Amino acid sequence: MIPIEHFLILAGLLFIIGLVIVITKKNAIMVLIGIELMLNGANLNLVTFSASDPNIGGQMFALFVILIAAAEAAVALAIILNVYKHYRTSNVDEVNELKP
Amino acid sequence: MLALIVVLTPLVSFVIMTLLKDQSEKILGSTAVLLSGFTFLVAFILCLNLIIGDNVYQQMEWFSLGEGLSFNVGFLLDELTAVMLLVVTFVSFMVHLFSGGYMSGDKGYARYFGLLGLFTFSMLGIVIADNLLLLFIFWELVGFSSYLLIGFWFEKPTAVLASKKAFIVNRIGDLGFVVAIMVLWSEYGTVDFLSLQQLNSPDSFWMSIAGIGLLCGVMGKSAQFPLQVWLPDAMEGPTPVSALIHAATMVAAGIFLLARIFLILSPTVLNVVAIVGAITAFMGAIAAINQYDIKKVLAFSTISQLGYMVMGIGVGATGGAVFHLVTHAFFKACLFLSAGAVIHWMHQHLDHNSDAQDMRSMGGLRKYLPLVFITFSVSAMSLAGLPLFSGFLSKDAILTGVLQRALDSGNTMSFVVAFLAFGSIILTAFYMTRQVIMIFFGESRSNAVSAIQSKIKFPISMRIPLIFLSIGGTWLLFSTNPLSGSDSWLMTLFASDFERNISHNVHLTVSIGALLLSISGITFGYLRFRNNPLSGEGVGLVNYINQLSFNNWFMDRIYQIVFVNATLRIAQLSRLIEVQLVDRLVNYIGISHIVLSRVIGWGDKYVVDGMVHLTTSGIHTVGRIAKSAQGDNVQRYIMTALISVIFIVGSLACYAIWRG
Numbered sequence: 001m002i003p004i005e006h007f008l009i010l011a012g013l014l015f016i017i018g019l020v021i022v023i024t025k026k027n028a029i030m031v032l033i034g035i036e037l038m039l040n041g042a043n044l045n046l047v048t049f050s051a052s053d054p055n056i057g058g059q060m061f062a063l064f065v066i067l068i069a070a071a072e073a074a075v076a077l078a079i080i081l082n083v084y085k086h087y088r089t090s091n092v093d094e095v096n097e098l099k100p
Numbered sequence: 101m102l103a104l105i106v107v108l109t110p111l112v113s114f115v116i117m118t119l120l121k122d123q124s125e126k127i128l129g130s131t132a133v134l135l136s137g138f139t140f141l142v143a144f145i146l147c148l149n150l151i152i153g154d155n156v157y158q159q160m161e162w163f164s165l166g167e168g169l170s171f172n173v174g175f176l177l178d179e180l181t182a183v184m185l186l187v188v189t190f191v192s193f194m195v196h197l198f199s200g201g202y203m204s205g206d207k208g209y210a211r212y213f214g215l216l217g218l219f220t221f222s223m224l225g226i227v228i229a230d231n232l233l234l235l236f237i238f239w240e241l242v243g244f245s246s247y248l249l250i251g252f253w254f255e256k257p258t259a260v261l262a263s264k265k266a267f268i269v270n271r272i273g274d275l276g277f278v279v280a281i282m283v284l285w286s287e288y289g290t291v292d293f294l295s296l297q298q299l300n301s302p303d304s305f306w307m308s309i310a311g312i313g314l315l316c317g318v319m320g321k322s323a324q325f326p327l328q329v330w331l332p333d334a335m336e337g338p339t340p341v342s343a344l345i346h347a348a349t350m351v352a353a354g355i356f357l358l359a360r361i362f363l364i365l366s367p368t369v370l371n372v373v374a375i376v377g378a379i380t381a382f383m384g385a386i387a388a389i390n391q392y393d394i395k396k397v398l399a400f401s402t403i404s405q406l407g408y409m410v411m412g413i414g415v416g417a418t419g420g421a422v423f424h425l426v427t428h429a430f431f432k433a434c435l436f437l438s439a440g441a442v443i444h445w446m447h448q449h450l451d452h453n454s455d456a457q458d459m460r461s462m463g464g465l466r467k468y469l470p471l472v473f474i475t476f477s478v479s480a481m482s483l484a485g486l487p488l489f490s491g492f493l494s495k496d497a498i499l500t501g502v503l504q505r506a507l508d509s510g511n512t513m514s515f516v517v518a519f520l521a522f523g524s525i526i527l528t529a530f531y532m533t534r535q536v537i538m539i540f541f542g543e544s545r546s547n548a549v550s551a552i553q554s555k556i557k558f559p560i561s562m563r564i565p566l567i568f569l570s571i572g573g574t575w576l577l578f579s580t581n582p583l584s585g586s587d588s589w590l591m592t593l594f595a596s597d598f599e600r601n602i603s604h605n606v607h608l609t610v611s612i613g614a615l616l617l618s619i620s621g622i623t624f625g626y627l628r629f630r631n632n633p634l635s636g637e638g639v640g641l642v643n644y645i646n647q648l649s650f651n652n653w654f655m656d657r658i659y660q661i662v663f664v665n666a667t668l669r670i671a672q673l674s675r676l677i678e679v680q681l682v683d684r685l686v687n688y689i690g691i692s693h694i695v696l697s698r699v700i701g702w703g704d705k706y707v708v709d710g711m712v713h714l715t716t717s718g719i720h721t722v723g724r725i726a727k728s729a730q731g732d733n734v735q736r737y738i739m740t741a742l743i744s745v746i747f748i749v750g751s752l753a754c755y756a757i758w759r760g
Contacts, residue, residue: 019742023735031735096732 007048014041028080028090032073039069107228109139110192110220117214129200132213133561136196139220140189147182151593176230176293179593183422184227184356187429188349192220194565195344198437201562202340202444208252215252216344219245223349227356232281232291235357239277239321242350243270249345250337262333269330273320280313297363304366311369314361315376322354322406325380329655331403332387335395339440342395347402347432352425355406358413359422362596374414374505375513378520381407383653385527389534390649393457394439397535400652401483402432404524408498411521415514417501419595424494426590430572431479431491437566438476442539444562445469459538466540471563473540475570480536482573484529485618490575492614495525497591497599500610504602525614529621537629 018037025031043062050058080090087095113135120128196216203212222245225238244267251263284291287306288299318324323331334346345351358365358373365373384404391397405428412421442465443457466473482491502521506514591599651657729740 019738023739023742092735093733098730098732 004048004051007044011041011045011048014038014044016041026091026093028083028092028095031092032076032080035076036069036073039065105142107221107224109135109142110217110224113217114214114221117210117217120210128210128213129204132217133193133196133200135217136189136193136220140193143185143189146177147186150177150182151179171233172231172292173234174230175228177228180356180359180422181227183426183590183593184352185224187352187426188220188223188227191344191349191429191433191569192216192223194433194437194569195340197561198343198440198565199338199340201559202440203338212249212252212338215245215248216341219249219345219350223353226353230293232284232293235360236274236277236281239317239353239357240274242353243267243274243321246270246334246345246350249341250334252337252341256336258333259336262330262336266330266334269327270320273316273318273327276313276316276319278313280310280317283310283313293360296361299364307364308366308369311361311365312372314357315369315373318354318358318410319376320354321357322351322410323380323403324354324376324407324410325383326655328380328384328403329652329659332396332399332652335393335399339395339436339443342399343433343436343440346399347429347436349429351402351406352409352429355409355413355421355425358410359418359594362413362418370414370416371513372414374411374502374517377407377409377411377414378517379407380404381411381524382520382527383407385524385531386645387649387652388531389527390646392460394442394459394462394535394539395436395457397459397531398432398435398439401435401528401531402428404528405432405483408495408521408524411517412498412501415501415505415517416596416598417498417505419591419593419599420494420497420499420501422594423497423590424491427482427490427494427572430569431482431489434475434479434566434569434573435483437562437569438472438479441472441562441566442469442476445472459535462539463542464540469540471566475566476540477536478570479573480532484532484622485525485614487615488575490573493575496607496611496614499525499614500602500607501599503610504598504606507606522613522617525617526621526624529618530625533622533625534629537625541630 015038018034018039018041021034021037022031025034043065046058046062046065048058050056050062083095084090089095113132116131116135117128120131196213199212199216203209206212219242222238222241226235226242229235229238247263247267250266251259253259281291283306284296287310288296290296290299319327331346331351335342337345381404384400384402384407388397388400388404391400405424409421409424409428412418412424442462445465445468446457446462478489482489485492485495499521502514502518506518508514648654731737
């Protein structure tokens, strides 16, 4: 079978790439994409460990995570739309009223 | 009691004159003259009492400085006082009478008589004082009255200068007087005349010091060398003032003092006294021979005669000195008043630009002022020492004393004194002859006489004093024997033991010698001046003597250079030091204040405020640093959280590995 480390490394990579995208991207949509990637990475991790779990708890958790991710993506998009309406930009650096 | 009346009446006159100063001249003049005459009358009665009866010696306590140190003051009225009282009050009375006419029209009329009263009061105070301190008080008062009277015409700047000079020079002598009083008080505990006489220790060192001090006082008051410079300048005052003060009374106060303290003067001091007197007599006589102002000749003559009196005391001839004091008072006052009459006449007949006192514009006044001519000549002959006149008698008395002393002691100084004394006789006769000729004989040199050819009659108030005083110039008041002085009643009263024992040979030598010298002096004067009264020029030695005489031995110049200029230089130097040092110091202190304040200001601004700023900026920085954790960027938060998680997990992992 495929050794479990490969799954974990992939999940880790996905998570880190998603994190990097969140940290470094200017566009808010890209940040959302990054968040999705992070979620997916976490999901993969969950599912990988549930393969050796007789209660398949990980898989159940992953279903909930997908559900939450969808809801949260909808809400986040709604927020971004409203933010765009107010600030006229979707650059995360510029939507800032807290002076340094 | 009578003494108090005598002394205080002139003071009353002074007060009345001050109160009544706006009354008419007649009222003021008559009041003053009457009071003066009254004073003389009371003095006369008092003197009769004193001479016939006992001396009066009354004291009362004035103040006490604690236990046993009480100071008494009072009267001492003996024969000397009696004679002085008579002389002072009589001359004062005559001067008051004369001034009534002389000073009429002057706007200070009331002030003049008031001051005369004040002066007479002070002089009488000197005469009755019984101790040195009381005498000194009146001594100073007399000097002060003299100052006021010399500067009587105070709008004249020369008069003001002269009065200041008189007072200051007098003061210098008084310094010695005060030192003497202090010495006597501290050494012997008394300054009372009778007590001092009873001490009977004239040879001690401190007594000699006191004697020298008192001699300094006499030098100042009686215009002896070297303090004689004030008397010629004092002629700026009105002429009757010169007659009263500077001929008859005030300057005689010094002689009076010497007579009072004679018994406490040691032989050393007496030698000094004699030398000072002789030098003064000679210097005064030389200075008189080339003056052209009437009053200056008489002033220098006074200096010279006072020198005679001082010399008389110095050689021990106290009787002669007092005798000469009295006769000098009469004839010198008469000379001054006669000169005053001449000046009065010249004033009324000359234009205002000319000097009425300048003898060079007089001459031939014998025809116009016959009475004055007689009184002046009588007094002049008395001064020159011709027999039948009082001056002869009194000078004789002094000169016998001088010669006897020289023969007794035999040392050169006494012979020098004698030489100067006898030499001055020729000079005295010489200058008086010159003066008489210049004023009264020859042709008139002024343009005044041609205007008024008639004789001007003086008021009777001016003529009576002249007549009475000139009687005093003859032998009549003094001795029954016109040719010998030792029979005089004054000598009987005052002659010292030394004088009574003078040998007959000495008397004879002096009488004949003095007579010959006087006559030769008159002859020289007559021969030189009879045709040309103005001959004042000469060559070589004569010219040198003329210059010396006219400038009073250049004493004024010498004093100016040595004392006045030196003092001014010291003052300038002090001012320089003051400006450079003291003012600089003050400026530097001021500047340093400002500098200090600037420094403190800087400190305040940068240090104190700096600390405050430091604190605030520190807090600010901390705040900024703390705030910097919050940013405007959400992604930073995520980054921070990530790093913190890695850090924590990593540290936990390391901890777990390390623990095993």
